[in-house]
Amino acid sequence: MKKGLFAQLPFSSRFCFNKSGTFHLFSRDPLHFMSDFRCLSTNLVSNGTSPHKLWFEFDNVNGPDDALSIYNMMIKMKPLPGVRRFNSLLSRIVKLKQYSVALSIFNDISNLGVPVNIYILNMVVNCYCSSHRVDFGLSVLGAFFKLGYIPDESTFSPLLKGLFLENRIAEAQQLFRKIVREGLCEVGNFIFGVVVDGLCKAGNTAMAIQLLRVMEKGSCRPGTHHYSTVIDSLCKDGMVDAAMKLFYEMPQKGINRNVVTYSVLIHGLSTLSRWKEVKTLWKEMIDCNIFPNVITFSIVIDALCKEGLVDKAHDVLNVMIQKNHVPNVLTYGALMDGYCLQGRVDEAREIFDSMPGRGIIPSTISYGILINGYFKKMKIDEAMHLFREIPLKGLEPSVGIYNTVLQGLFGMHKCSSVLQIFDEMQAAGHKHDFHTYCILLDGLCGNGLVEQALSLLNEIEKKGLHLHIQYYTIVMDGLCKAQKLDTARALFVDLPSKGLEPNVITYSTMINGCCEKGQLEEAKDILLKMEQRRCLLDGVTYNIIFRGILKSGEFDEATKFLDIMVGRGFSPDGATATLLCSLLQKKELNLNLLNMIEKCAPST
């Protein structure tokens, strides 16, 4: 059907179809249309359809198939519909995020001689930038000038967004500066929003705040959107107090807060279990006539579940329903995960089964949550049955689902089933990703197959795939646990030759391996190297070293180390507490250390 449609297109050879039935454009010079688009195609077929019958139907376009059907009808008309009709169709396709479809149609209409206007050119820029092809987007700028159009905010916004999306932060900043300095277009709320969002997502919240301050002094003042974006980013960076400060600054500066502003802050606070403040904010929000929506409720339900308070979360769900808010697939997913985390997978299953009756179709992630829950309860048959059900329900098993199943099977020591599923995955054309390799390496190590993990690592190297420090860290850990410290050390020493830089987890893995083998001196050497390379120690590393010293019986040294550790804001974790308890029982700790432990960690 689809191929038939394209056979009628004048340039059907440019399209190809992938396995999922969607089509994409062969890579071509994005500006080739410049040479073609003025040429009028003369051999159009007319079936007499009136253009007026079509123009109102674009809202009913719900996917590439609909788009192509309408497009096919449009190009059969004589005379051809005007550029505005094509504009509306393209705009609908862009809304559906079918960028390659939009670009292909664009190429075709330009070949058919439909004149290109600035709206269409901006859409083309947007399509390239949204599909990680910002360089093509930039090259379209040339077309603007050739056609006498001046790029505007709608041209530069997607370009900036695209650069941020491709993690080309410096270039995005450079372009933004150029736009401002040279007055390339009006710099309004919209473009500021793109830059604030881009900086935040790039992890540069501090610079986003600076930009807010710059905006305050200019003609385009920051608004609710800009503040909400920055508050959210601060919360995600764990800086909730700084986020609160900005939040309280808003009314002082005459900026309204909306449900998004409240929701992101509630998210930040509830992840830190600051429930008292969540309650205050909730009340304040309603007093201000801003009402929580399905996302706000879902945020709270999710946070309660992650804290193990699934029954409370279920109460919130009931309140939500009483207040006529309709829970969606994400709300139920959060609750299902909450039950699974408590090992109450049957209750999670009840929710899952009740979803279709409530008009909600479970997503692949809903399946993933439940499959993971079953594996954690060792219910392999139920897990695999659900996995097999996914395609039967018309859903595409994602890489994430395959990863969950592979990991679950490894956890059940079903290595032969892992291979079978991995083969199936490849046969079905599903590309494995970075996580798949991590799961395979970790699963092989965890099942006593460290040598095979090493072979897989070699294979990854030989294939010239992107090497990642995490692969090596996993295998080094496996080697240490298999009493093969020498091989782990060799791998560790070789990292720089592969262009890889060890990170805090790599160092702590090796330190742990050395401590377990009683090689405290070597562990100290690695610690020294780590500090020389300015790799900051985290809580887990401090605990690993502390346990290593404790096990060596050097209690005076352990006391000194604990003092430093606590001074830097880290406290003994669960594994350390267990070790301390067993040492206490054996009465092996000295008095100084006992006093120190009591002072720093009353809970342990």
Next chain:
DNA sequence: TTAGGGTTAG
């Protein structure tokens, strides 16, 4: 241009 889900190395 702003908010929510599973898996993800010590």
